[in-house]
Amino acid sequence: MSEGLIVREANLSDAPALHDFFEKLFAEPLDTLGVRDRPPPIQEEIELISKMVAEKNSCLLLAFKDRTLAGTLDLQGCPHPQKQHSAGLRMSVGDRFRDQGIGFALLEAAIRFAQSNQLLTRIELEVFQNNEAAIHLYRKAQFRVEGTKREAVQINGKFIGVLSMALLLSEFRKDQPSA
Numbered sequence: 001m002s003e004g005l006i007v008r009e010a011n012l013s014d015a016p017a018l019h020d021f022f023e024k025l026f027a028e029p030l031d032t033l034g035v036r037d038r039p040p041p042i043q044e045e046i047e048l049i050s051k052m053v054a055e056k057n058s059c060l061l062l063a064f065k066d067r068t069l070a071g072t073l074d075l076q077g078c079p080h081p082q083k084q085h086s087a088g089l090r091m092s093v094g095d096r097f098r099d100q101g102i103g104f105a106l107l108e109a110a111i112r113f114a115q116s117n118q119l120l121t122r123i124e125l126e127v128f129q130n131n132e133a134a135i136h137l138y139r140k141a142q143f144r145v146e147g148t149k150r151e152a153v154q155i156n157g158k159f160i161g162v163l164s165m166a167l168l169l170s171e172f173r174k175d176q177p178s179a
């Protein structure tokens with residue numbers, strides 16, 4: 001893990017920092033992310049944190065670089081009994097913190113959380129096909145592509161496919177990252 005980097009679970013006092021983080025992220029002209037026009041209000045952040053802390057197959061992880069919130073990752077466990085072994089993953093790293101290994105550190109922490117969780121055996125996510133950095137990162141963390149939703153989104157007048165990727169914990173090998 002890079003120097004000055006701390007990854008930990010969120011608590012309610014993180015809501016204002018999370019709000020600022022998403023405000024900056026949503027202001028970026030990203031064509032690789034389905035973002036909302038505005039960041040969630042602080043009350044929504046508080047509700048999200050409370051929910052993630054309360055649910056036993058969910059977590060919200062934050063990465064701090066030199067005490068500044070640099071990245072977030074949420075694993076949202078499915079409440080349905082037939083799917084509660086599966087959690088959906090979403091993540092982002094602030095623009096000035098990218099390509100420094102923070103995304104990978106967050107993914108490693110999420111996998112450790114899932115491994116120590118009684119319910120989870122599968123982590124799944126969706127990623128736009130044009131998001132090369134994210135796809136590279138997920139492959140490096142041993143996620144596999146399970147399918148492509150063709151022309152699933154339209155960005156700046158262009159159709160883009162969305163990849164479904166997943167990691168089965170039973171297939172994860174700690175010392176074998178595959179790029």
Ligand SMILES: CC(C)(COP(=O)(O)OP(=O)(O)OC[C@H]1O[C@@H](n2cnc3c(N)ncnc32)[C@H](O)[C@@H]1OP(=O)(O)O)[C@@H](O)C(=O)NCCC(=O)NCCS
Binds near residue numbers: 032092127132136
């Ligand atoms: C995707 C994202 C989370 C990655 O976070 P990060 O902190 O930059 O990730 P890391 O630094 O750990 O790893 C990035 C990897 O992508 C590689 N990379 C960067 N740009 C790339 C590109 N255009 N094509 C291929 N690989 C690329 C880097 O070299 C690095 O790989 P390496 O460690 O093997 O050298 C971050 O770019 C981000 O938040 N982007 C905007 C929001 C977003 O896209 N979220 C994901 C939605 S699914």
